[in-house]
Amino acid sequence: MERIDVQLGTRSYPIIIAPDLLDSGQEWLAQLKPHRTLVITNDVVAPLYLERTCTLLRQAGKLVDTLVLPDGEAEKTLATLDTIFSRALSLDLGRDCALVALGGGVIGDMVGFAAACYQRGVSFVQIPTTLLAQVDSSVGGKTAVNHPLGKNMIGAFHQPELVLMDTRTLSTLPEREFAAGMAEVIKYGILWDGEFFQWLEAQQQALKAQQPEALIYAIRRCCEIKAEVVAEDETEQGVRALLNLGHTFGHAIEAEQGYGVWLHGEAVAAGMMQAALLSHQLGWLDDAEIARIRALLQAFELPVAGPDNMVAEQYLPHMRRDKKALNGQIRLILPRTLGRAVVTADVTEAQLRTFLHDL
Structure with a gap:
């Protein structure tokens, strides 16, 4: 296991890198303050890793709900962001919840932006499942959606509380x-x-x-x-x-x-x-x-x-x-x-x- 800490004062957080974290990472998730979690993923990643992620969160003592979105860069829009907000509101999630991004850069960017905006800011966790997300987009707190006139032009800086990188997920990447x-x-x-x-x-x-x-x-x-x-x-x-x-x-x-x-x-x-x-x-x-x-x-x-x-x-x-x-x-x-x-x-x-x- 490798651990890297992003040093940002009171908003510092660890990046944990290891194979099989989706089966063994509950100790890190248990340290999160929020009890209620909403796992957001897409319809490609969900059949592969959603059940294991939910099990892991429950083992960490968390209450878990889910949202599965369509896959693809074309879905990285304000309309999809509204879908996330609607799901969170329908579940009566408060400021003490955490949004969990399970997927690649598109999911991570959207969920991070949703977390920055929902009730003016809630916690979120990155569980990146693609190489691009693991080496870049899941780290650093840049979140956004696209606009027809420009990529990532609508967003916010909002740091995660934890980044869990299970390197085994890369074996299912095309x-x-x-x-x-x-x-x-x-x-x-x-x-x-x-x-x-x-x-x-x-x-x-x-x-x-x-x-x-x-x-x-x-x-x-x-x-x-x-x-x-x-x-x-x-x-x-x-x-x-x-x-x-x-x-x-x-x-x-x-x-x-x-x-x-x-x-x-x-x-x-x-x-x-x-x-x-x-x-x-x-x-x-x-x-x-x-x-x-x-x-x-x-x-x-x-x-x-x-x-x-x-x-x-x-x-x-x-x-x-x-x-x-x-x-x-x-x-x-x-x-x-x-x-x-x-x-x-x-x-x-x-x-x-x-x-x-x-x-």
Whole structure:
């Protein structure tokens, strides 16, 4: 078992990483103050893990209700949020309840946002079942739903009280979903830890085979990095913005193509490659670094280019609405070298248009 603590004063919380936590994690859930819990999941995860999760909560002494939502990024909407509120209200849940997010990033983001809003804020627990959620979205308290004009544009910062990561859940992930999660894993190596990137290059086959030691180390290292960044900059006023490497381009792809057409990790992979190429054009990344980034993404069968049918004029409106934009100016996260990224506003929109046109 691995434990990482997100240090946020009175709102600090543990991340617990281990195989079979859905059968043995009751001691952590028993420490939660709320007695009543509402487990929210989707119709893909429910047949696999809902019963075990409910049993675990009951073993921890909790009263359990459930809500099963449709699966998919297209369901990450205000309308679905209202479904969560309606279920909580129909059960007469008070401020002393906890919402439990069982699933991937979509479920985690929505349940976290619902918890931030319901009765002006209630507790919530993250039980992420996808690689992408385990290494990224379940940690750090960023919660949101999508809008047709932009991804994750309506949300709040609301930290969980506990994150339980059962690595066995990854064995039921489709290959495409696992690969999408690897995009976020690779992201940490590019923007923060060059030695971790090198380790990923060496451990490609072990990770593809989901060998437990390699998988747990990768998840732990990503969570360590994110916990460190979040502790320093919880509400993304500074260094936390670096965690959005690839997302300015990637979110534009997701919104323009239609939510769910490209998986989030796939769009981030393409976005990271676009960011790397722009960095190369600015004279930062060298040819060898570009080749290494491309090769590692391709090793996990991730896209290294945006959609063929998407042109500069389709990227730019979404990029202008990006949450990092200030005073109408697009800001980008670009790698300066493998293991270090920067936030920059030095690329003009005209330069960006030309770059996107020439890709």
